[in-house]
Amino acid sequence: MKRHETEWKGFLRMDGSKGIRNLILVVYTVDCAKHVAERISEGETDIHLIGFPGCKDNEYATRLLISLSQHPNVGAALFVGLGCEYTQPDRLCEIVKKSGRSSYWFLIQEEGGTEKSIRKGKEIVEKMRNEINKTTSKVSMGFEDLVIGCACGGSDATSGLAGNPLAGIFIDRLVDSGGRAVFEEIVELVGLLPLLEDRSATAGAKKELTAAYNKMGLYCKGVCHYSITPGNYAGGLSTIEEKSLGAFAKSGSRPIKGVIKVSEKPPEPGLWLMDTVPDDYYMQFGYTDPNDSEGLMNLLSSGTQIILFVTGRGSVIGCPISPVIKITGNSYTFQKMEEDMDINAGKILTGESNFKEVVDELQNLVVRVCKGEKTKSEVLGHREFYIPYKYQTQNRRNG
Amino acid sequence: MGRKDITRGFLIHKNDSVLTLLDPGKPGDKIRIVGEKKNLRIHLKEDITLGHKVACKDIKKGDQIIKYGYPIGFATCNISAGKWVHTHNIASNYDENVRKK
Numbered sequence: 001m002k003r004h005e006t007e008w009k010g011f012l013r014m015d016g017s018k019g020i021r022n023l024i025l026v027v028y029t030v031d032c033a034k035h036v037a038e039r040i041s042e043g044e045t046d047i048h049l050i051g052f053p054g055c056k057d058n059e060y061a062t063r064l065l066i067s068l069s070q071h072p073n074v075g076a077a078l079f080v081g082l083g084c085e086y087t088q089p090d091r092l093c094e095i096v097k098k099s100g101r102s103s104y105w106f107l108i109q110e111e112g113g114t115e116k117s118i119r120k121g122k123e124i125v126e127k128m129r130n131e132i133n134k135t136t137s138k139v140s141m142g143f144e145d146l147v148i149g150c151a152c153g154g155s156d157a158t159s160g161l162a163g164n165p166l167a168g169i170f171i172d173r174l175v176d177s178g179g180r181a182v183f184e185e186i187v188e189l190v191g192l193l194p195l196l197e198d199r200s201a202t203a204g205a206k207k208e209l210t211a212a213y214n215k216m217g218l219y220c221k222g223v224c225h226y227s228i229t230p231g232n233y234a235g236g237l238s239t240i241e242e243k244s245l246g247a248f249a250k251s252g253s254r255p256i257k258g259v260i261k262v263s264e265k266p267p268e269p270g271l272w273l274m275d276t277v278p279d280d281y282y283m284q285f286g287y288t289d290p291n292d293s294e295g296l297m298n299l300l301s302s303g304t305q306i307i308l309f310v311t312g313r314g315s316v317i318g319c320p321i322s323p324v325i326k327i328t329g330n331s332y333t334f335q336k337m338e339e340d341m342d343i344n345a346g347k348i349l350t351g352e353s354n355f356k357e358v359v360d361e362l363q364n365l366v367v368r369v370c371k372g373e374k375t376k377s378e379v380l381g382h383r384e385f386y387i388p389y390k391y392q393t394q395n396r397r398n399g
Numbered sequence: 400m401g402r403k404d405i406t407r408g409f410l411i412h413k414n415d416s417v418l419t420l421l422d423p424g425k426p427g428d429k430i431r432i433v434g435e436k437k438n439l440r441i442h443l444k445e446d447i448t449l450g451h452k453v454a455c456k457d458i459k460k461g462d463q464i465i466k467y468g469y470p471i472g473f474a475t476c477n478i479s480a481g482k483w484v485h486t487h488n489i490a491s492n493y494d495e496n497v498r499k500k
Contacts, residue, residue, distance in 0.1 A: 157451065217493075236450035239471050240494045241471045245467040246467075
């Protein structure tokens with residue numbers, strides 16, 4: 001692909017980040033404020049909703065709310081609280097304002113109830129929409145400006161043969177073009193420590209990968225759970241290490257620069273592994289990727305403008321903030337669920353096509369999505385999100 | 400049974416002891432190898448569905464099962480070439496929950 005074909009105009013944020021969407025985020029800070037926040041955002045394509053259900057605050061969840069509100073695809077954020085929860089919308093608003101984004105907050109108790117709050121919220125988002133449409137500068141973007149996340153869910157045997165290897169080849173191309181890639185699901189790297197060591201970019205990276213791997217091993221033993229499901233078994237996967245080898249293929253073949261944790265951005269170009277596993281804590285809590293939506297939230301928190309999601313059995317989910325491109329390695333799944341699937345890598349297994357052709361197709365789609373084309377899950381309105389309680393510290397302070 | 404049908408089996412790595420079926424197969428089906436090139440003559444010994452694994456050589460109880468050129472678990476009984484390889488005859492080297500079963 002020629003250089004000019006992989007360039008497009010994006011949205012420049014005051015903090016220097018570049019987005020491919022110009023969105024308004026409505027954030028509720030406790031479940032009690034959820035209905036009002038939903039009503040403010042409902043039916044609007046450019047207003048996305050996230051929130052944290054708990055009343056008692058949680059450092060990990062707060063970090064997630066902040067990183068998502070400052071995501072490159074987000075231009076403005078409205079924080080809606082009930083009024084008595086620990087997570088304070090005014091504090092979050094202040095932080096997000098410092099990133100140069102338009103940001104507002106209010107409390108439902110102060111506004112005087114549901115209807116008044118919804119009215120107030122709708123007025124604010126209208127004001128924010130005008131602000132960001134008027135003030136956001138356009139900027140030239142290319143692959144070197146992208147952070148692309150990669151996850152898989154609903155895996156079957158085709159995921160390791162076609163879907164994930166296809167994503168991996170694209171990730172190689174992105175990394176070779178100076179972009180950043182983040183892959184996750186460290187609980188699906190069981191048994192693969194030697195492969196991780198081989199792929200380490202530096203001695204430092206090897207140390208980080210080994211530490212994250214060992215923590216994951218203790219965690220899986222501790223909770224007596226490995227990330228393999230009845231659907232995976234039905235799809236032909238027999239053990240967690242078999243599933244892991246297929247899942248690891250989505251990372252491609254380039255050296256891994258190191259490990260980032262949830263809400264950390266990849267500090268330099270290249271390929272990074274995200275550790276989503278809870279850290280050891282006296283009061284054990286938090287579960288790692290209890291569902292695919294949490295996995296997508298984690299990737300979003302590292303600033304991914306686009307997420308690749310590989311599925312064999314067929315998943316329908318999307319997420320707020322970033323377009324999700326769904327790839328299946330299973331032609332039967334593609335035919336059955338075509339309205340949800342963006343790319344059919346199953347063509348490679350049936351012999352109708354090959355990796356080179358389908359990765360070109362994927363690359364073209366990525367560019368078109370960066371230029372504004374909607375993915376299947378965007379069109380269908382999939383914006384699932386999931387922000388749980390978890391205990392996890394950070395490695396890097398790169399905001 | 401009349402003419403033997405052909406089922407495609409994907410070989411990921413030349414050292415693998417299992418193939419992944421790209422078509423559903425039934426007993427007697429001849430396997431055509433795709434993916435890595437290797438001369439193997441295998442006929443299915445039982446019904447095996449798409450995406451599931453078939454042993455491409457005789458595997459002894461306790462042997463590591465190799466896929467992607469890498470161990471994915473061990474055999475919990477002898478498995479002859481052409482037999483279905485899944486949770487009924489292999490177990491994870493890591494997941495204790497499955498090993499208990």
